[in-house]
Amino acid sequence: MADTEDKSSLFGEIRRMARTSGAVGGIAMRVAGSRVGIKSNAASHAEDLKVILGGLKGPMMKVAQFLTTIPDALPAEYARELSQLQANAPSMGAAFVRRRMQGELGPNWQSNFTSFNQEAAAAASLGQVHRATLKSGEEVACKLQYPDMASTMEADLRQLRLAMSVYKRMDESIQTDDIYTELAERLREELDYTREAAQMRLYGTMLADQPMVHVPVPVEGLCTKRLVTMSWLEGRALMSRMDENPPQEECNTIADSLFRAWYVPLYRYGVIHGDPHLGNYQVRPDGSVNLLDYGAIRVFPAHFIRAVIDLFEAVRDDDREKCHHAYEQWGFTDLSDEKMDILNLWAKFLYEPLLDDRVRKISDLDDPQYGRTVAEKVHAGLKRVGGVKPPREFVLMDRSAIGLGSVFFRLKAELNWSRLFHELIEGFNTEEVAARQAAALAEAGVPEAV
Numbered sequence: 001m002a003d004t005e006d007k008s009s010l011f012g013e014i015r016r017m018a019r020t021s022g023a024v025g026g027i028a029m030r031v032a033g034s035r036v037g038i039k040s041n042a043a044s045h046a047e048d049l050k051v052i053l054g055g056l057k058g059p060m061m062k063v064a065q066f067l068t069t070i071p072d073a074l075p076a077e078y079a080r081e082l083s084q085l086q087a088n089a090p091s092m093g094a095a096f097v098r099r100r101m102q103g104e105l106g107p108n109w110q111s112n113f114t115s116f117n118q119e120a121a122a123a124a125s126l127g128q129v130h131r132a133t134l135k136s137g138e139e140v141a142c143k144l145q146y147p148d149m150a151s152t153m154e155a156d157l158r159q160l161r162l163a164m165s166v167y168k169r170m171d172e173s174i175q176t177d178d179i180y181t182e183l184a185e186r187l188r189e190e191l192d193y194t195r196e197a198a199q200m201r202l203y204g205t206m207l208a209d210q211p212m213v214h215v216p217v218p219v220e221g222l223c224t225k226r227l228v229t230m231s232w233l234e235g236r237a238l239m240s241r242m243d244e245n246p247p248q249e250e251c252n253t254i255a256d257s258l259f260r261a262w263y264v265p266l267y268r269y270g271v272i273h274g275d276p277h278l279g280n281y282q283v284r285p286d287g288s289v290n291l292l293d294y295g296a297i298r299v300f301p302a303h304f305i306r307a308v309i310d311l312f313e314a315v316r317d318d319d320r321e322k323c324h325h326a327y328e329q330w331g332f333t334d335l336s337d338e339k340m341d342i343l344n345l346w347a348k349f350l351y352e353p354l355l356d357d358r359v360r361k362i363s364d365l366d367d368p369q370y371g372r373t374v375a376e377k378v379h380a381g382l383k384r385v386g387g388v389k390p391p392r393e394f395v396l397m398d399r400s401a402i403g404l405g406s407v408f409f410r411l412k413a414e415l416n417w418s419r420l421f422h423e424l425i426e427g428f429n430t431e432e433v434a435a436r437q438a439a440a441l442a443e444a445g446v447p448e449a450v
Helices: 010-035 042-054 060-066 074-081 092-103 150-170 177-190 191-206 238-242 249-269 302-317 318-328 335-353 368-385 394-411 417-425 432-443
Strands: 113-116 127-134 139-145 227-231 271-273 281-283 290-291 297-299
Touching: 010 060, 060 150, 092 139, 092 227, 139 150, 150 177, 177 394, 191 227, 191 249, 191 271, 191 335, 238 394, 249 271, 249 394, 249 417, 249 432, 271 394, 302 318, 302 335, 302 432, 318 335, 335 368, 335 417
Parallel strands: none
Antiparallel strands: 113 127, 127 139, 139 227, 271 297, 281 290
């Protein structure tokens, strides 16, 4: 039963549209002006945009974070500023919390807990987290969705479509139609907290044999479409620990744990956590990690994962035929040899640490902007040959690789990335991965994608 706060508010949506469309319109005008030689202070305007979006709860902030990791989906100035957005919108007050909890669990909602802290322990883009204690004595986290998120989501997605369509008219090097479709579907899925609870159970299964990765457990009977109650995990925000310059050994352990948290599910089950945002990790004193927030999950066909491995082998062996086949399996079409060579610049950048069988940093170059430099070369090349349409599956895969790589870079972790990777892909069998995936999804109760 929805409370009145969740009824679509025309005034609220118009007000939000005015705030976001002003920012999006500004992007369009500044980018258009720069294309025809009109000078503008793009960096200054991008910072204004960050301020506008950073003050909004909801999907637009998540959209901005997604777009910053897709090469050339936005101009460099905007990507640079928006990459600094963190999900720290101001929390809602106690009166909202009481009404929301009553709407989700009924008038006697407090009887489920011996204590419930009505002050949020954390605030994010789609909801906020409260610490509570069950009658059993178990400490839990209750993530409560903000009101009116469905209409907010649709308003923000309309603005996203506008921004991407304007940019597409001026630069078709990266055709973004499928990128928009993928982002829209994944973001709509994030509104369903019963789905998130199921995906949390899925990760509990997939990472059950990984002692250095901790997954919260959803509490049966206390999860709804707008409330997910899960076991409370003790840990510190990764960013705050990184600011203390931990010893090299600890940095290496954290990086190893994160690598396994992301890539054990990918190569054994064909599933990836698509939101490698710094706020989604916590660390423990032993270097193990808590993996949080299971809204943005992508399930891939097993043959797609086979193609990821095939592309690695093709780059390693300079096998052009195998390379072309791998890109086709990913979903790229109309690939000339020249387009493939340009895409390989990006592939070699991503796979380079996995080709080098030694202990090393994720990048031997002390340059956090090197990835942007490679992306600019790819962009220029694709523009020259008529552009390319990335398959929608590419979006979260690329986001995860770039997002995790940036964390490893900031940690200055030194590991044998090649051996970690080969340990996971050894004996890869498409049929076995497909069967394992189907069984895990069914056991966890993960619904079909929208």
